[in-house]
Amino acid sequence: MISVEDHLAKVRALLSRPAGVELPLADCAGKVLVADVQAGVSLPPFDNSAMDGFAVRSVDVVGASAEKPAVLPVVADIPAGRTDVPTLLPGTAHRIMTGAAMPSGADSVVPVEHTETGAWADSDQDSEPAVRVLAGAAPGAHVRRTGEDVTSGAVALSGGTVLGPAHLGLAAAVGLDRLTVHAAPKVLVVSTGSELVLPPEPLRHGQIYESNSVMLTAALRGLGCEVETVRSVADDVETFRAAIEPKLATTDLVVTSGGVSAGAYEVVKDALTGIGVEFAKVGMQPGGPQGCGRWNGVPVVTLPGNPVAVLVSFEVFLRPALRTVLGQQDVQRTKVPARLTETLTSPRGKRQYRRGYYTAPDRADSADSALVTGVVGPRGGPGSHLLAAFTQANCLIVLPEDRTEAPEGSEVEVLLLG
Template sequence: MASVDEHLSTVLGLVGNTPVERIPVADCLGLAIAEDLRSPIALPPFDNSAMDGYAVRARDIRDAPVELPVTDDIPAGKTELSELAPGTTQRIMTGAPVPPGADAVVQVELTDGGVDRVLINGEVEPGMHIRRAGEDVQVGDIVLHAGAELGPAQLGLAAAVGAGELPVRRRPRVLVLSTGSELVAAGNPLLPGQIYESNGVMLAAAIRATGALAEVLSFVPDDVDAFHAALADRLDSADLIVTSGGVSAGAYEVVKDAFTGNGVEFRKVAMQPGMPQGAGNYRGVPVVTLPGNPVSAQVSFEVFLRPALRSAMGHAVIQRPTRSAVITQALHSPPGRRQFRRGRLDHAAGTVDLVGGPGSHLLSALAVANCLVVVPEGVGEVAAGDSVTVVGLDA
């Protein structure tokens, strides 16, 4: 059997980087910036007030309480300023530019709030309550490094330095195909021996959560010709094909039958769940085939496909965060395989509870899990109280 790391390397090598395009900042959430972003301006771009109050010369109020004339109002956004004359003050709002001649701002709470004249009841030191130009960002600073994930704060920073568009890698277009004559679309009645199709919904959602695009193809019965026909007119627009089911050793393994000899290789991977895997190129389009049992399919997505999609989009960090935790129950792991068990991590306590058994059909346990407990290939038994590695699913 191939190791988990070997198969991950294969999948990462298949799914190459998508082209770079420039798109509006508002549309970049969750993507990764493809190039360093340097600021063309300083932040703040000018000295501005950190308080609502009065711009002053600090030496003029050393003997407070002092009453001074108010010679001007400076709201935020004012572009024409008059110089502050000695022995006077100007009323100023938070974020407004500090007038020439002023070296401090007295917060309004230390005054009587006067409009024509103001009584100042406390002293301030030079520089007090002034945000200096460039104290956050200097002109030419790299504010976002290539590969950085664009969350709300990163997008806010990009907008603050005047970037209307950002260079990002195009979202990969993924075709998702579930196979099996036993599958029925949700909302229809089930006949004996049939089950509702869920893998397509689950995998498409997981793909979209990475920032990629997913199109769910109508699942096809266990028929090779129908399988090829379902893909034929979509190959030109696809960056990746993902299938679930039809890759084991049974008599009706349509994915295996259709792709064997057509550029896709199938292998057993030393993991539980998710042993039967496949990867390759079908008519020039990368293909990753996943097992059909729902937990096997989703665990395989987390281990192989999610990192590959994030890598294709240029993310500097492609793996989910891991940490150590104390497991509260004993477990057994098959020798020679890396086991992934569903768990509930208590972040505060640093403990993890197993959720459900190891069975690859136990989807309800996966739905309440917030982590995967990873048992290395060489470990057969884990005792309650042992330290284990967990992969967070909620970050």
């Protein structure tokens, strides 16, 4: 029996970082940025108005009110996008739209809600449009300053970032139309078992519907992988090899489920033993039977067949290994302490991963927030076939190898899912 850490190290050692590829921004969603990206321009690239209103000198509207408005002639109109913005002269105003460049000479914007427009007898130039300013504006009021968001030359996006809509929007805003991202690993997911049937084919007695490839495909695509599946391969060595071997040349990683234990029909173990893949018993529950190695030079990770064991194995081994080689910043799930709502038991010598539901602490109820922990209760038993319980879980409760009992109220480590 080997430790969880030793098997994780073997899986990590198999995988290599994929090459970088330059893609249009629209194709980068969900992919991982290879290196830091510097802003080619500042954001905003120029001082601009945060409001529809009037650009003024703050000294010209000091003390303005509804009872005693400041009346200024409006000598220019500045819509967003105007590039030939005239200088603002003392004692005048420019009508300005949100996002439009501030005129030289102006230091603030009076929102349109604090103004009235028209021509009045007390204006210096009765023939020109004028604005009544009904409230003063402090210097800098409603002005977005150059570089307030990002300065030119600064790091706009950090390498290792998983690119979402906001990241891609920022890349476009600083003048980029392409980014270099890690190429998506091409993963072949293989589910084995002569008992497996694909929906909607009717089940016969002794058969079950295949679900492992569906779960693994979703989980791997969530990491940015390209996934191909071969579902329900029969428990026959030649059939298994014939189904998979032709696909190895275009695959970066093979992930199998089932056929790795100590039974009489362990097709993956029988097919791959002695040709580069090693199998072992890992000190964990569920998910003890594991294997990894290379088949014709291609990394192979073999997982058990029970669905909960598949998902736990993915979380413990594949997810951190793939996130590491993809250069992602948060490799491990967030770990938090929690107090159990009921007693749990675990076999000695095995690290147990139990499905659980974690409730965060209400820190407002404690004078010393550092001492507050959340609570966690199990969902379902330890059995690796209880998939429905996993749908009710938001965490994994971890009981270490030397802990055979965790009483109600005791503290345990929790891995938050999602």
